[in-house]
Amino acid sequence: MHKPPRQTARDFDPDVLELFDRYVHGGIDRRGFLSGAGRIVGAAGAVGVLAALSPQFARAQQVAPDDQRLLATYREFDAPLGSGRGRGYLVRPSDTTAALPLVLVVHENRGLNPHIEDVARRIALEGYIAFAPDALFPKGGYPGDEDAARALFATLDQDDARQDFLAAARWLHGLEGGNGRTGVVGFCYGGGMANWLATQLPDLRAAVPFYGPAPPLENVPGIKAELLVVLASNDARVNALWPAYEAALQAAGTTYALFQPADTEHGFNNDTTPRYDEAAAADAWSRMLALFARTLKSPA
Template sequence: MTDQPTPRIDAAAIDADLWCLFDQYVHGDIDRRRFLERAAGFAAASGMTATALLAALSPDFARAQKVAATDARLATRFVEVDSPAGYGKLRAYVARPVQATTALPVVLVIHENRGLNPHIEDVTRRLALANFIAVAPDALFPLGGYPGDEDKARALFAQLDQAKTREDFVAASNWARQIDGGNGKLGAIGFCYGGGMVNFLATRVPELRAGAAFYGGPAPAGQAGHIKAELLLVFAENDERINAAWPAYEAALKSAGVKYDAHTWPGTQHGFNNDTTPRYNAAAAAEAWQRSLALFERTLRS
């Protein structure tokens, strides 16, 4: 007996209230049971069960993979890094082009609130193919790493001591700047939780030259004055939870004289860059990715 393929769903047909409900589920505000209960009406209207609807909304890593883990153009490995102020040790996935003839810029890749899942590993490889050394830490390493299941990963994530986790990312940043084959210039890109972590790192790692924060929370209040990096701030139009904090953060960045570029893509949902789910918006994701690469090219290669 073979597994049934994950059902497909037309993102344009998804009700705005269902997107809000799914966002609550993704960010741990409601559990799976509550989502299924509240999504039953949406599912019935689509001729699906609530379980099938959730499967259609959830990541399909294999279908979306763009760069295979065995791609001969890349060298990949896992490393462990000391983090004395954090959890003691952190683990990161490192990808780099094998044909590099000069020292390369280094970019930290920071995952969403499920740890280093296959999608973020794939994004790390995509960045390496753009001729960067990409380093992707896994916040869940102290709890055993990404468990292979998004629900379990979310549950584990809630158990992290975020003060220690933030220090792990600071340690990862400092290690990445000195990586063999790197040019000593560091950037960071992050998504959702990772976008917020990019904003945080910009306040704690003065050597960070550039940060691309995709729909992430702002830097800690009162800390914008510590930011030296140039920032690209990526927003989805339909993302009230994140967008509500932007006016105050923008005012703080302006007051501190931080160089930044902020863009909101019309018609998009939180997570629109993630091509493993129906929230993916190909046109917006492509433009945001190219803006990110342009930022890193300009700030990290010179």
Template structure:
């Protein structure tokens, strides 16, 4: 089905509408709460609150860069065991159709909506860049990504995060041993997934590199366990996440962890997600180039 909505940008929305949307996306307010709060600003723009919400929601087809049928990529869905988690993990493996030698593997970790079409596309993009990617779906125990972002967010709140985190550990261990892989593992994650990258970094000494995008910091008393090199990407207009960064950075420095951190000025939380108006093309391009450079430098050879 085609999506004929007009392409919008963050600057097309009042900052308060963006703040309300961030709260809604992260379960801090309900759909009704967003619509009520946004109604005043909707009237000023000549739209309805429902129309504002529709404009802010993802446009997966319009943003897709690598189609599932792209001949450069081979994909398959796999199920693996997770005895300490929910028992089973399902995810997408994407690899180059033509590969010479063994390749590094990158675990791709979604936002708080499960393995939606955007994250599948990220995995395929990595395959085109000559990596093997594995993108697990945390919602698999509850039936998997349901095809609807609102329903996905609702399901996400029902997960037992202790089990879910064990599922991601199982996924990381599986990814590192994938056939055709060179045994070197990196991880990239976005929002919720950025927090999981930070978590995996302190739990898995075998993780060589991590690129969390606007993700929650791990427990500071565990930072000394991090062996991975980190590339941390933050949005300038993301007070909710950025508030924890000074203490996290101090802990990284004290522990001697190798890292780089970049705060991209003037952009919103979610700036790398090119399916929504919060996407910022300049910041996203630079952050992704830095991420690929990290993985190429630390995972190959």
């Protein structure tokens, strides 16, 4: 059966996209989005818009969970300074016994959903051991529904969550079969976590925060990793933090690059929603892989 063409951000009113961004990040609830969008596109149209903007995991999946090129499992780890115990999705290539570089993958503000698991598999196919922790594990794990996940996420103790991700990164760094060279990539909430982890882990080689909030600026001198900062062009909420963050990076002498493709929305790398920009996402992904290859695969 012929599939209808994928919608893009250009198919939606910018004010609707701004409302959706607020909804996704907890600024308004589902009713608030439908009410606000209804004033723009009508009540019936608002329901359709929400459905269109919501993730379509199966359609976007690139690597099947049972792909024979990979070994995938869920692994638990100790997080004594956080929730006590964490769990994540561990994926590695199945065709090698060589020590491989390591990449921590940090999800958005809905926990370890199918999209982030697919992202971990995509990275593993490039010759890495990828580990994607689930911040919602102490709450029972990703509940299988984005609205429920978002509500559950709001109940997290964020101090514990940060310590859980820190424990996950340290666990991954010492994983058997790894080469001890670790990078991190994160998206939205995960981008902010990637920024923060870079300030806490002097052994981290590379960090790629996608449209994530800046870390506390006083901690920026602790960053030893090389950064690839990926921002959308139409993302006032996150972009407002960038000038001060960039000034702090420059003052600290941190090696970094900024990639901010034109005409992109927050979430442009996420191919499960219309905010996805195929060309910009491909370019960002290519730059990320180049950074990881140079810093994680090379022994230097």
